Amino acid sequence: MTGFLTLLRREIVRFLKDAIDTIAPPAVAIVLFLLVFGVGLGPRLGEVHGMPYIQFMTPGLLLLAIARNAFLNPAYSLFQSRWFGNIADFLVSPLSLEQIALAIILGGVARGIFVGALVVGAAWVLTGLVVAHPLWTLAYALAAATAFAGLGCLVGLWTRGWEGVGAIDTFVLDPLVMLGGVFYSLEMVRGIPIIEPLTALNPFTYITEGFRAVVLGGAPSHALIGFGLTMGLGVIFVGASLVLFRVGYHLKA
Amino acid sequence: MRAPAIVLEHLRKIYGKLIAVDDLSLEIQKGEFFGLLGPNGAGKTTTINAIVGLVKPTSGRILVNGLDAARDYRQVHRWVGIAFQELILDGSFLNVREILVYQAGYFGIPPRRAGPQADRLLRKFGLWEKRSAKVQELSGGQKRRLVLAKALVHDPEILILDEPTAGADVEMRLQLWEMLQELHSQGKTILLTTHYLEEAERLCERVGILYRGRLALLGAPEQLARQHGQAHLEEIFLELIRSERS
Numbered sequence: 001m002t003g004f005l006t007l008l009r010r011e012i013v014r015f016l017k018d019a020i021d022t023i024a025p026p027a028v029a030i031v032l033f034l035l036v037f038g039v040g041l042g043p044r045l046g047e048v049h050g051m052p053y054i055q056f057m058t059p060g061l062l063l064l065a066i067a068r069n070a071f072l073n074p075a076y077s078l079f080q081s082r083w084f085g086n087i088a089d090f091l092v093s094p095l096s097l098e099q100i101a102l103a104i105i106l107g108g109v110a111r112g113i114f115v116g117a118l119v120v121g122a123a124w125v126l127t128g129l130v131v132a133h134p135l136w137t138l139a140y141a142l143a144a145a146t147a148f149a150g151l152g153c154l155v156g157l158w159t160r161g162w163e164g165v166g167a168i169d170t171f172v173l174d175p176l177v178m179l180g181g182v183f184y185s186l187e188m189v190r191g192i193p194i195i196e197p198l199t200a201l202n203p204f205t206y207i208t209e210g211f212r213a214v215v216l217g218g219a220p221s222h223a224l225i226g227f228g229l230t231m232g233l234g235v236i237f238v239g240a241s242l243v244l245f246r247v248g249y250h251l252k253a
Numbered sequence: 254m255r256a257p258a259i260v261l262e263h264l265r266k267i268y269g270k271l272i273a274v275d276d277l278s279l280e281i282q283k284g285e286f287f288g289l290l291g292p293n294g295a296g297k298t299t300t301i302n303a304i305v306g307l308v309k310p311t312s313g314r315i316l317v318n319g320l321d322a323a324r325d326y327r328q329v330h331r332w333v334g335i336a337f338q339e340l341i342l343d344g345s346f347l348n349v350r351e352i353l354v355y356q357a358g359y360f361g362i363p364p365r366r367a368g369p370q371a372d373r374l375l376r377k378f379g380l381w382e383k384r385s386a387k388v389q390e391l392s393g394g395q396k397r398r399l400v401l402a403k404a405l406v407h408d409p410e411i412l413i414l415d416e417p418t419a420g421a422d423v424e425m426r427l428q429l430w431e432m433l434q435e436l437h438s439q440g441k442t443i444l445l446t447t448h449y450l451e452e453a454e455r456l457c458e459r460v461g462i463l464y465r466g467r468l469a470l471l472g473a474p475e476q477l478a479r480q481h482g483q484a485h486l487e488e489i490f491l492e493l494i495r496s497e498r499s
Contacts, residue, residue, distance in 0.1 A: 006358025010343075017346045086343040089403075092305045092335055093359035094327045253268070253299075253308045 003095045004103055011107020015073055015114075022073070027115055030065045031122045034058065038127045049185065051216070058123050059215035060182030060208050063144060065119045070112030070145035071152040071173060074104045075165045078156030082250065091251060101153060101245040105238060108149030109142065116141055132217030140214050140223075143230045144207065150237025157241070157250050180204025181212075203229055255282035257316070258411050258442040259304060264313035266299050266466075273299040275466035277313070281444055283410075286437045288457035289446045290486070292494070295463040297446040298338065301413050304444075305335050317411065331360065334409035338416040338446075340396040342388045342403075349391070349399060350375060350384040353406050360407035367406075374402040378432075394425045401432070411442045418452060430456060450486040460486065462493060469493055 015022040037045070038054035045053040081087040090100045123129035131137050155168045179195070180202045186209070189195045199205050210226015213219055245251065259281040266274040274296040281287045289297050302308040304315055306326045315322040317329040343352055350371055357367035375381045378398040383391060391399065397417070404412060417433070418426045426449075433456060437443055447453055453460050454474045462470040470477055470493065474486055481489045 002361045002363050003359050006355055009358075010355055014346055080345070081343075084343075084345075085337075085339060085341040088307060088337065088341060089343055089356060090359060091307060092330055092333070093356075094330045094361060095359060096327060248309060252306070253302070 003093060004099045007090060007095065007100065007103035008106050008110075011073065011077060011104060012110050014077055014107070015111045022111065023069075023115055023118070026065055026069055026072075027118050027122075030061050030119050031126070033061050034123055034126045042127075048188070054127050055129070055216065056185075056212070057183060058127055058129050059212040062116055062119050062123065062215065063141075063208055063211045064177050064182055066112040066116040066141050066145050067148040067177070068169075068173060069115040070108040070148040071155075072165070072169070073108035073111040073152060074149050075152035075156040075159075075168070077107060078104055078153060079159055079162070079165060082156070083162075087251065097245040097248070097251075098242050101241045102238075104156070105146065105149045105153050105241060108152050109145040112145030112149065113141060116145075129215075131215055133214045136214040136223070137211075140211055140227055140230065143227060143234055144211070147230050147234035147237055150234060150239075150241050153241040154237060154244070157244055160250075176202060176204045181206075181208035185209065203233065255284055257281065258283040258285070258318060259444065260314075260316040261300070261304075262314040262316070264300065264303060264315065265311045266296075266303060266308060267311045272466050274303070274310075277463075277466070277468055279461055279468060279471070281442065283318075283442055284437075284440050286433075286443045286456055286458050287445070288453035288460040289444065289463060290448075290450065290453055290460055290490070291446075291463035292448075294465075296466040297463055298415055299466075300463070301335065301415055301444065301446060304413065305330065305333055331407070332409055333411045333413060334404035334407065335413040336400045336404040336415065336417055338419060340393070340400055342396065342399060348385050348387055349380060352388070352399065353402060356403050357406045362407060370406060370408075374405060378402045393420060394422070397421060397425070397429070401429070405436075409441070411444070412436060413444045415446050416448065417445065418447070418449060426452070450490060454486050462490065464493060464497055469497070 034054070037057055042052060042054040047053070048056040120129065120131070155165055159165055179198045181199065181204065186199055186205055189199055207226045207230050210223045213223040257280045261277050261279040264274050264277040277300060289300065291297050299308055303310050304317065304322060306322065318332055320329055322329045343355070347355060353371035353374060354364070354367045357370055358364065362370065375384050378401065380395060380398060380402065383395060388396065401417065418429050421429065430452070433443060445457065457474065459471070459473050460477070461468050470489065477489055478485065481492060483489050483492065
């Protein structure tokens with residue numbers, strides 16, 4: 001267990017020591033969203049589903065912060081270790097290949113939750129956010145962070161260049177989020193060509209709606225569907241990461 | 254007769270059309286200082302990377318202290334320390350001491366023991382003054398010593414060194430030779446790859462010369478010299494290359 005905990009500590013220390021590059025940019029971006037849409041434009045945007053727009057949007061922004069940070073940490077850490085060759089430090093140790101994968105994924109979960117906590121604090125100060133179901137919210141956040149950290153681990157294994165991680169972030173994660181109910185609900189885009197089907201087919205939409213329900217105290221059915229979907233994606237991404245580590249995909253010649 | 258520490262049985266590694274290691278069978282005894290020699294591309298690094306699990310053999314088997322290196326890799330890794338030829342160091346955010354403490358941790362050594370162990374190695378390898386420095390601040394020689402210290406941080410009984418003195422100046426090479434001789438005298442099994450035939454003659458009890466992935470010669474340096482009527486390994490080596498090319 002010492003080996004596993006050491007590697008997990010390395011993954012956490014990596015993003016904490018490099019906070020200006022890792023934690024600050026996404027946290028600042030989310031705080032700017034809150035400032036612009038909450039403190040700034042908020043009063044002029046009216047209500048959405050019976051609540052101020054900023055209140056509607058905040059859970060989505062929180063989920064976005066958790067998901068993106070959980071994704072980026074393993075993706076960059078793993079690829080960086082492969083690129084510079086120091087992945088060998090772990091591979092020649094008595095750590096099992098699965099332990100290495102799990103420690104890298106949990107490092108991503110830690111970063112997602114850490115940045116999520118910062119965003120909750122900022123949202124409380126700027127918008128007066130009060131989480132309706134703290135334990136459910138924490139469980140949901142952990143599940144989402146695990147799923148996206150698993151995806152990040154897969155990308156960190158798969159990519160052959162630095163641009164690979166950025167490409168997935170820009171061409172997969174960004175569209176998923178922008179068309180995934182962070183800024184609007186599925187109900188709000190009914191009948192709008194292209195946007196409605198893209199939103200309806202996007203799993204992030206249901207994950208966001210579920211998360212909004214546990215943060216703000218909405219319909220339990222939304223929460224269950226979203227939570228189940230998040231758990232399912234987590235099992236797929238983490239499971240695939242473990243399998244690829246076990247076979248040494250892009251790790252062993 | 255000592256028991257074998259490392260056994261290679263018909264090891265073969267093929268990359269596409271390139272046969273990097275070709276039916277290599279070899280035994281290295283416990284406590285032996287063994288040199289794996291050969292020109293660039295002979296298969297030396299592929300062979301040692303296969304022993305520590307970084308290369309998957311196409312066929313054949315590797316045993317370390319009697320255990321299958323592929324199946325029982327976790328136990329095998331506890332026994333083996335490796336210093337790579339490339340100065341690969343996890344130095345983007347860790348300082349010199351932290352690199353050793355973390356490496357010890359990966360091998361299951363708890364922090365209360367990892368710190369003193371790192372400090373002991375830092376003093377032994379003349380890196381104590383640099384303990385808080387980043388890797389980028391080290392000279393080539395200091396990096397080379399840190400790589401060796403890292404390989405020893407879990408006190409392995411088998412030490413694998415891939416070109417440990419590559420790029421080192423004469424003084425540093427002599428220092429490293431003394432360190433390796435001291436480690437050998439403590440009973441460690443040492444597998445060394447090198448281009449420097451003088452190094453092999455001076456340090457190794459036996460050498461194996463690889464050529465195009467195959468084991469071309471095997472024996473004690475003086476025995477090989479006698480058999481081939483040459484004074485030094487270098488002459489035997491040149492004779493071998495000439496005969497293979499003709």
